[in-house]
Amino acid sequence: MGLLAGGRLHAETKPLAYEPAVVTLSGTAVMEDHYGPPNFGETPDRDAKLRVPMLMLAEPVDVEAVPGVGREHERLDQMQLVLPSRLSIKAYVNKRVTITGTLSEQLEPGDFTPVLINVQTIKPAP
Structure with a gap:
């Protein structure tokens, strides 16, 4: 079986x-x-010293290619979390979590991974 993505379990990721x-x-x-x-x-x-929220993935994931970049896809084992002001990561640090959100590519100097996840929900992993 494969990764839970978009709410479905894929046999082939x-x-x-x-x-x-x-x-x-x-x-x-x-x-x-x-x-x-x-x-x-x-x-x-x-330079400022920053504490950046990250998700260390349970399993590596492949993310589709960015048009015009010249590579097929990104294979990642971690992603930077982009949290809306209404969410706090404090209660979840160093714990297993399930995060739902949308992916965006690295664009700014403060983007520390090639792909970031814009968090919509975060909850303890079952």
Whole structure:
């Protein structure tokens, strides 16, 4: 059997689609340290120190290719979490969770993984 994605269990896993498709992923929520502005690690003594929420995936996933990038797909074992202000990750750090949301590609310097998940819901994994 394959990954639970979009609410269905696939016998053969297809690459996950970017937004507007909704996906459901499971793994462990963690906080990682990263350098932030102004230079994101090029000047560590001046750069902000950030705590970034991440999902360490229970199983690696493939995400569809980004048009014009030149590679077939991304194979990932972690994703940065983009949380709306109404959700807090505090209660879930270092715990297994199930997250539902949409995927977006890395666009900004503060995007620390090639694919990010825009969280709609987060709950303890069964």
